[in-house]
Amino acid sequence: MLAGATNQGSLLLENGDIIRVPVKDSLVLVSGQVAFPNAIVYAEGKRAEHYIAQSGGIVQNEDATTIVVAHMDGTFSRGSDSQSVRPGDQILVLSKVDFKTTQFAKDIFGIMYQIAIVARVALGL
DSSP: OTTTTTTTGGGOOTOOOOOOOOOOOEEEEESSSEOOOOEEOOTOOHHHHHHHHTTTTTTTOOOGGEEEOOOOSSSSEGGGGGGGOOTTOOOEEEEEEOOHHHHOOOOOOHHHHHHHHHHHHTTTT
């Protein structure tokens, strides 16, 4: 990824290196937790919410999602920075991971129980 690199001019290529130059695209891809993941024609000055609405909106609680915009130059922006959408970008509407302490504790105790059973069998008790 060369986006934002300060030493682009001194970059040396070696045998086998592959340079990918993306085709200029006039679409914005919307995927993830939206009703109809879709490719939408880029419109100047429109924000991420516009493209999400064009894809049927977020399918679950908006507070339980994260919006990430993947730019064609390899950079990403999220949250309030994700509002700047450019042609060829992809908008990802991701579910936030719900960490449940009780499930974590249950899993840990289950593992400890299994270790205790294996130890008991191994020691012949």
